[in-house]
Amino acid sequence: MNSADMIFEKLQKLNLNDIVVQNVREDSSQVRFSRDSKDIHNRWIEDSTSVFVSRGKKTASTVIKDYSATDSALEKLIFLLDHSPDNESFMGINPEKQDYSSIRKGTKGDADIQELASVMIDSAMSNGAERVAGLIYNSFSEVTVITPYNRAEYNLGGYELLIRAFRGEMTGQEATHTGMNGTRPEEAARSLGEKAAITASMIDHRSEGRAGKFRILMSPYLTGNIISYGSSFFSAYAVEAGFSCFADLLGKTVGKENLNIVDDPTDISGTGFRPVDDEGTVTFPKSIVENGVLKTFLHSHSTALRSNAKTTGNAGIISPTSFQMKIKAGESSEEEMISSLDEGLYIKNAWYTRFQDYRNGIFSTVPRDGVFYVKNGEIKEVWGGIRISDSIPSILSNIDMISRETQNVKWWEEIFACNMPSVAADSVTVTKAF
């Protein structure tokens, strides 16, 4: 009997309505490097169990790590449950029997991440980088989810590789994730190092950027950054709370016909693989935006019932979340997209995306790691000192070209694990610092 079973058994005796016990046993490693040498190797070996319970309309949750103190932790949980007000919006967890037979199991990767780091560093340095920084993760978890209706066991994991190359004041950055059955990391390490160095070496001085409205070709990283931050607006929680720029747009056009946005937690080639959500529902790919039309918000069982919808398998029980976003591939090649750019910007990456207005999706983000001014289809300058200052709805509606190449991208807290193409959008507002 593992910790989840032991805790579930105890909870069953406590006159509760809903119980979700989720145990995660993790064994993950990371190596970080900078200035071309290793900084630290980290390894995490943890066993933790999260518990959600309800009685009537009351809900409470906790996390248990010290199993010798399980009884006192559950006693406190029940005390908090009994003394809390009703959570009127809670409608229960998904009671339907789930079929977990098709869930693919994975194993922990066996590559030596310190060797991978050396490959990535060498690749960047031999392609023009003056110095590099980055990291590699090899993650693996065994997860057990138990509810009164279902019991699921599955694995999560994969590699994450990140490298940033520096040459003078120029930088290039590449980052990917490969799930448990994804691309072998050795090839990714070599290729990412090379690409980051090439981006940093394209032009040797930076020019001051200009403010204005530009057509922008956004790489998979910039697209991933905007969609990562934007994905929270698709959550039914944000919609109900009134903080989503998509709140009034269900069934309406939010993009051109070629825009298809999907959440696909079933793709095991990425680390966003998530076969079962937080209440035991089997996940599935779902079109959030189909041919430019907003088709659904992301739901748990409870938020779905409140909206006369069905769960999309995206619990967070209280606050649904996306797991692995994708924009479906288009028909253009990235090369064509650059060569067809009469005048505009090709931006590889951005960070520090912040919103001044969630209801209208108004934000700004700071481009980095390859900010190119393009004229007559050719890269002419590298720009600094600018930011994209626009809105999510405006950018989505202005996307008119999507590349046929897509890429697994994930970077730190800025890009969630996703698979993105390059996209081109017209009339994007760029501001600059004075």
Next chain:
Amino acid sequence: MKELLDKALDYAGKNAKWAEARYIEVESTGLSYRNGQFDGIDSGKESGIAVRVLNESYSSAYFDTTDWEKARDFIDDAIARSKFPGKKFMGTIREDKASWKITQRRPVKDFPLEEKLEIVRDSDRIMESEGASMRINFLGDKIINGTYLNSTGANISWETARIQYFYMFGVGSGDKFEQSTGQYGASKGYEYMKELNLDEIVKSEVSVLRKSAEAHRPEPGTYDFVIGPEISGIVAHESCGHPTEYDRIIGREGSQAGESFLTGKEFPFRIGSDAVSVIDDPTIPGSYGYYQYDDEGVRARKRYLYRNGMTSEFIHNRESAASLSTEPNGGGRSSSWEMEPLPRMSTTYIEPGKYEVDELFEGIEKGIYMKSFTEWNIDDIRYNEKYVGKEAYLIENGKITDVVRRPVIETNTISFYSSVDAVAKDLKFYAATCGKGDPEQGCDVWMGGPHVRLRNIRIQ
């Protein structure tokens, strides 16, 4: 689990040139209301041991097992990994044996749930009655116990507690929508919530924001600015605190939060006018990022990061200090037991000056008083930055006049600090959660400062 700590250090120390072992236990509770409805309650108790060893490079094992045989295997793996070549800077000091704790007049562990609920419910109700149609209110607390040991003799134990209040609300609709977020926190017991006077804060915030939603954007042009303590604080944090974290200067955060505009400079380096000094001080009693010893067992102290317009001291952990051949200065913080200590801020603020607040407005013909901010961001070398005003007013002939909506300062660090010509005597702090590291570590901090006057700021 804590019983393993001595054994873990002893074992690691015998197999490494240097070793440390850290045990941290965090007991937390959080509850929230969303648009008048209770959203549930969370609690948890996290604990674990971090063992870090240094041979030819650093390696750490983070584990929560109570089984010594397993723990020893994890430490063995870390020792083996530390024999791989890499950086091996290690700042040594005269190690201390000490114990510290904060004083709580209304201890977190005894504070009744009903009173917590009342605080959040009341705030939600006030927001609603003042006209905020969209509201999220969250109250959280945590009790932290820790012990730090290392192979050079440090033995530090501590007990602290922190309270955090967070809200987000929106007023208006369509293009008249305005939003506000607020975060308040302290290393105290629940007496903090009474001292905070949250009811008055949210009442005033909603009322002001409703006026902002109806106001006009200021005309583009060049203005003198008076900024309030909230903006002094975010500027001090973003464009002084972060770029003076020495691990950034030497590139260790290069692929995440970035390097620093100070990388490669000769020090001291001029960053602005003589009127500007910025301090980071972990030892301010009650502050949200308060500590007496950092997470590497180094005694905390106040540090001048910028002094009279020049760089002064950097924020160091043991590793970054050794890379500069200096002593660590108590800046090594980790956000939880399972994270490595990095050079981090605690309470970062612009040092108060000699002027009364009213004096800053005198003589300004056309200006903007920007009291608080909403959206902000900064580039990865902490140079190109943007602050969008939340509560802001026109200044005309020395007087505060009309409310203006979302004025935008988009500038760079040197221009900003060079434009400062007067700093007031007042001082106020705000709580924040500072992000850095990979895995991401959110550290509890205060940031603040006085009112500050800036000359000739261009807005778009």
